[in-house]
Amino acid sequence: xxxxxxxxxxxxxxxxxxxxxxxxxxxxxxxxxxxxxxxxxxxxxxxxxxxxxxxxxxxxxxxxxxxxxxxxxxxxxxxxxxxxxxxxxxxxxxxxxxxxxxxxxxxxxxxxxxx
Amino acid sequence: xxxxxxxxxxxxxxxxxxxxxxxxxxxxxxxxxxxxxxxxxxxxxxxxxxxxxxxxxxxxxxxxxxxxxxxxxxxxxxxxxxxxxxxxxxxxxxxxxxxxxxxxxxxxxxx
Numbered sequence: 001x002x003x004x005x006x007x008x009x010x011x012x013x014x015x016x017x018x019x020x021x022x023x024x025x026x027x028x029x030x031x032x033x034x035x036x037x038x039x040x041x042x043x044x045x046x047x048x049x050x051x052x053x054x055x056x057x058x059x060x061x062x063x064x065x066x067x068x069x070x071x072x073x074x075x076x077x078x079x080x081x082x083x084x085x086x087x088x089x090x091x092x093x094x095x096x097x098x099x100x101x102x103x104x105x106x107x108x109x110x111x112x113x114x115x
Numbered sequence: 116x117x118x119x120x121x122x123x124x125x126x127x128x129x130x131x132x133x134x135x136x137x138x139x140x141x142x143x144x145x146x147x148x149x150x151x152x153x154x155x156x157x158x159x160x161x162x163x164x165x166x167x168x169x170x171x172x173x174x175x176x177x178x179x180x181x182x183x184x185x186x187x188x189x190x191x192x193x194x195x196x197x198x199x200x201x202x203x204x205x206x207x208x209x210x211x212x213x214x215x216x217x218x219x220x221x222x223x224x225x226x
Contacts, residue, residue: 033213042117043157043202043216056213091156100145100206101164104214106156 002026004107006092012113018080021110023092024073031095032075033104034060034067038088046090049075050098082114116140118205120217127193127224135220137203138185146179146186147204147214150197157202160188193224 005024013019025032033048047057052069060067064083069075079086089111093104118139125133137146145164149157163179163186174191190197200221204214 042218045213045215048213100214101162103147103159103162104149104204105159106149108156 002105004092004094004105006090006107006110008110009108010111010113012115013082014115015083016081017114018078019082019086019112019114021077021090021092021112023075023077023094023107025075025092025094026105027073029094029096029105030072031098031102032069033093033095034075034077035091035093035106036088037091037109043091046077055098082112084114087112087114117215118203118217120201120203120220122220123218124221125223127190127197127222129195129224129226130192131224133190133193133222135188135190135201135203135222136185137187137205137217138183139205141184141205143179143181143184143186143205145206146177147206148177148186148188149202149204149216150199151202151219152199160201190222193222195224195226198222198224 007022031050034046037043046060047067049069066078089109091106091109093106095102095104118137121136147162148160151157177188179186200219202216202219204216
């Protein structure tokens with residue numbers, strides 16, 4: 001089965017370090033989402049792209065977070081500098097297109113711990 | 116605005132039924148349902164696109180009432196594998212697949 005691939009699976013680093021998370025969407029999917037999940041806030045949308053163009057990043061702290069799609073097979077989410085409050089599970093999801101009748105397929109997530 | 120799910124948690128015995136509700140204060144155009152097992156990614160269950168439409172996945176079905184701005188997920192004759200957290204997601208009014216997820220309903224099915 002086609003799957004969304006995320007790396008790394010786990011990341012532990014110290015406050016102030018740069019963190020880069022990567023996502024390979026399902027081949028042929030043109031819409032990519034980045035979510036953050038915490039116990040307190042639940043599943044929050046950070047940013048999403050269609051055809052590699054950013055459509056909405058209003059959920060993302062602009063001063064430290066950045067999201068890009070260098071090409072159709074790679075999406076990245078960077079945090080610089082990282083802070084303990086960024087500790088969470090970050091999910092990437094992809095969909096076949098931007099219509100709301102398309103399911104989102106989630107990757108296994110990156111479990112991030114900032115010490 | 117985030118849809119509201121109820122109940123927040125439910126414990127079932129194998130074979131029992133349960134209903135999970137998802138309500139929105141805004142007009143609903145469609146509703147997505149996902150299930151997430153502990154330590155895993157959310158997995159798509161179904162999308163409801165029309166008012167009153169019911170869909171099914173295994174013995175899990177759902178309904179969508181546009182007028183009431185809510186959707187309900189029905190777990191029938193629950194199995195141990197149904198344990199997990201269920202999320203509803205609702206798209207915004209603008210075109211596109213951006214979803215806002217509810218807070219989730221934790222389901223535990225015991226033998």
